[in-house]
Amino acid sequence: MGSLTQPKIDALIKAKRPLAGVSDGAGLTLTISAAGGVRWVLRFRLGGKPREVTLTDNPNLQNARKLARAKRVEIDEGIVPQARAKELIKPSSGMTFSELADDYVT
DSSP states (O other), X not given: OOOOOHHHHHHHHHTTOOXXXXXXXXXXXXXXXXXXXXXXXXXEEETTEEEEEEEESOOOHHHHHHXXXXXXXXXXXXXXXXXXXXXXXXXXXXXXXXXXXXXXXX
């Protein structure tokens, strides 16, 4: 890790050109939108699938690296950052929506 420096980041932001995925290494990437928005994203694989999680919109490199280290620890422990709702919602009973609604009303 460490191919980016704060002065280089500041220059990229000042240039006001959109950039997609400028890498700092180990999955940490900087994205700059056409509107000038800055976003740090951590890209990783989990279960063989490529994933990514937005870390912060703060352009500070040291902060982004700190957040990336913390997320990597979570990932190594099997915690899926920002899981999609579809992944979080698992049927706990075999009930249909109508059955659940009836049960709620009762």
